[in-house]
Structures are given as C-alpha cells and as structure tokens.
Amino acid sequence: MGKILGGSIVVAAIVAGIFLYYQQIYAYYEPVKATGTDDVQMTSLVSGAPEPVLYDNFEAIDAESSPIRYRACFTTTMSHAMLSETYEPYDGAEPLVAPGWFDCFDAVEVGTALEEGRALAFLGEKNIQYGIDRIVAITEDGRGYVWHQINHCGEVVFDGEPAPENCPEPPEGY
Numbered sequence: 001m002g003k004i005l006g007g008s009i010v011v012a013a014i015v016a017g018i019f020l021y022y023q024q025i026y027a028y029y030e031p032v033k034a035t036g037t038d039d040v041q042m043t044s045l046v047s048g049a050p051e052p053v054l055y056d057n058f059e060a061i062d063a064e065s066s067p068i069r070y071r072a073c074f075t076t077t078m079s080h081a082m083l084s085e086t087y088e089p090y091d092g093a094e095p096l097v098a099p100g101w102f103d104c105f106d107a108v109e110v111g112t113a114l115e116e117g118r119a120l121a122f123l124g125e126k127n128i129q130y131g132i133d134r135i136v137a138i139t140e141d142g143r144g145y146v147w148h149q150i151n152h153c154g155e156v157v158f159d160g161e162p163a164p165e166n167c168p169e170p171p172e173g174y
Contacts (some may be wrong), residue, residue, distance in 0.1 A: 029069065029099060032060035040074055040146065042087040042136050043123040048126045053087075055144065061102050067129045068096060072146035073104035080120055080140060093121030093135050096147050109146050110137055130170055131157055161168055
C-alpha cells in the first residue's frame with residue numbers, strides 16, 4: 001500500500017510540475033499581429049510623443065496575464081547617430097527574459113550590447129499602461145528589440161505605496 005501511495009504522490013508531483021512549466025513558458029503568450037506601419041514607435045525629442053520608425057522583419061509576442069510579457073524583434077536601417085538626434089534615450093533599460101521558444105529575443109545578449117555601447121535604448125512609449133514603459137533597443141547592425149519595463153512610478157505604486165510627486169495619479173484599483 002505504501003508503494004502505491006508513494007508512487008501516486010510522485011506521479012501527481014510530476015504532472016503538476018509539467019503543468020506549471022507549460023503555464024509559465026507557453027500558455028498565455030500569443031503572437032502579435034503586425035500592422036506594418038506603426039508596430040515600432042519611439043518617443044520624439046521634439047514632440048515628446050511616440051512616432052512610428054522605419055522597420056522590417058517585425059515579430060512579437062504578448063500575454064494578457066501580465067503587462068511586462070511583451071517582447072518584439074525587428075530590423076531597421078536607421079543609424080545610431082540619427083536615432084540619438086531624433087528620439088528620447090532611456091536610462092536604466094534592462095531587457096527581460098523571453099520564453100526560450102521566442103528565439104529572436106535574447107535578453108542577455110541585448111543587455112550585454114547595451115552595457116558595452118553596441119546598442120542604444122530609447123523610450124518607445126511612457127506609461128503604455130500605468131507604471132509600465134515600452135523600451136526599444138537598437139544595435140549598431142540594425143537589430144531592434146522591444147519590451148515593457150516597470151518605471152519608477154510603477155515600482156512604488158505596485159508595492160502599495162502612494163505615487164511620488166513627479167508621477168501621475170494611478171487609476172482606481174492600484
């Protein structure tokens with residue numbers, strides 16, 4: 001009887017582990033349907049508003065279960081010099097890891113390129129959802145990456161504290 005009970009526990013644990021793994025890595029993600037015109041936007045230094053940029057080979061995933069699950073890859077012919085003169089830089093960009101099956105987005109590679117200056121990070125859109133910024137990083141060879149990152153307002157409010165003075169008032173429910 002003990003072997004049957006022990007075996008049942010082990011089988012249940014394995015099934016639960018597989019289920020949890022699937023939920024975290026595959027379940028909620030959906031491909032993002034590209035429009036072909038405004039899938040990649042960055043905030044202009046002049047207008048302060050997000051504007052579409054030139055891009056090709058756009059590929060993205062997102063999930064409704066979390067505002068920071070968005071990841072995208074693309075290519076562009078825009079140079080670092082032109083980008084730096086046109087769009088708002090983003091300090092403190094930290095790419096978030098994508099599921100292994102979304103192989104165009106390697107957060108470690110992008111992070112290293114940012115640290116070494118081979119990639120530049122720009123503000124895609126501030127507060128795309130309260131407390132979440134869309135970040136765009138572009139390497140010297142024109143490969144681009146997009147992800148959502150919690151901003152300083154979100155860090156404070158999501159911890160249950162009131163919004164700092166320089167932050168917009170959070171919507172109801174935060």
